[in-house]
Amino acid sequence: MSYTVNSSILLTDLPINDRPQAVASAGFTRAEFWWPFPTPTPSEAEIQEFVAALKNAGVQLTGLNFYAGDMPGGERGVLSQPARSEEFRANINAVVKIAQATGCTAFNALYGNRLDGEDAAEQDRIGVENLQRAADAVAPLGGVVLLEPVSGTEAYPLKTAADALAIIEKVGRDNVKLLADFYHLAVNGDDVERVIEDHAADFGHIQIADNPGRNEPGTGELPLETWIDRSRELGYDGVIGLEYKASQEDPFAWLPCEKRA
Template sequence: MSAVYQLSSCIEWQFAEAGEFDARLRAAKSAGFALAEFHLWRDKPIDSMAKALAETGMRLTSLCVDPRRSIVDPAEREEMVTAIRETIAATASLGKPNLIVASGFRVEGMSEEEHFANAVAALRAAADAAEAAGVMLLLEPLNTKLFATMYLVSTKLGLDLVEAVNSPNLRLLYDVWHSAVMGEDMAQVLAGRIHLVAHVQVADMPDRNEPGTGSLDWSQVTRTLRDLGYSGAIGLEYFPTLPMDQSLKLSQQSLAD
């Protein structure tokens, strides 16, 4: 689609007029997408989606581990690892997509060092399960505007955690919108570490809509990604303000190299 990057439709928010999620996959394919992604899986028609993927030749780039559990609260670690294992098993029929892990919220009274150590221990256990299954986990930093007490709201911290766990099956999901909300300098936080990033998602500031509808400089974003060496897919995780054919066209134009 783009001169460099394949674009992945977030069917959680896009093609909703098509109805159920297997129909959204087919609609995305008809619109020109080869890739798609969504959020939680337990409320989705997995068997029907697997059939739609097989029939269309589409591929899922990512979905979220479900249920979401904390990586920093030891009381939730067993449930978190169980959620990883159950998500791996339940979504294998979808082509073993990348699985997104969020951090959970800060634990009152816990030091930064303890938060970090707990996160590394939980992610190490999760990575063991991912390695055994041949699945990639994506750790996603979010932002304090949406989640005031979320632990992981820093790209640098996320990359530090990925480095500390040191697993080939754990990488970072870099979300341009979350990063911009936190006021990060994209080139600075990713410099020398793009090899630790396995997926990128985009939306414009401030309202999380299509690239080209807000204040971000998308030529700079794509140039930065190219210069750093990113060559993976770009997930269009935004709320469309236009019909999807127009929305996709604007995204393609904005993200063109």
């Protein structure tokens, strides 16, 4: 099984550009990141430093989030928000530059919270339009835009696989796919087994964390290994994103070294 380390939720004691080497030192060869810059339009130098950190560590970037606003402050994307739409559109160029430099082909586009005083239908119209723009921009690179149901933020409108798939259908692009984060789906009360049976072959990506706690696999009650195995039986052939919060000093102690690379 191939794993990729989400180096934005893990290894948070290190500066962003030190994390690829930490991933490699832990025995992994793949990493994914939330948007690693404070603005949607980083400088060329900032992009080059990030890319160099990956290359110097020998780590392949497998996934990258589009700019999602102030994540620590509770924002979960800007692409469906009328006043922030231009930020997302400007960010697309930076994402494409990183994709060209790293070979990354998976890009998570957090949809954005509902806003008081804004019409939900208008937010969805803008969201669909911006997802189309993103999908068209990464398509020449073999890129896939991922859409993710998220838990823990009431204002975020995509909470189940069905919610995300309804938007994906409106987008109408073959390279927009569901990101199946088993933790988020389970916490939101979705029928994860049913989602796997119906859609595993079309998953754009899988991410895992256990529940309760959103910690390492094996610390909670979710049958993550069973869900992963069944997804593979049904046609999912991608990597598994380790997107959990470390509950112990060694966040990878649960996974034998020989299974990490």
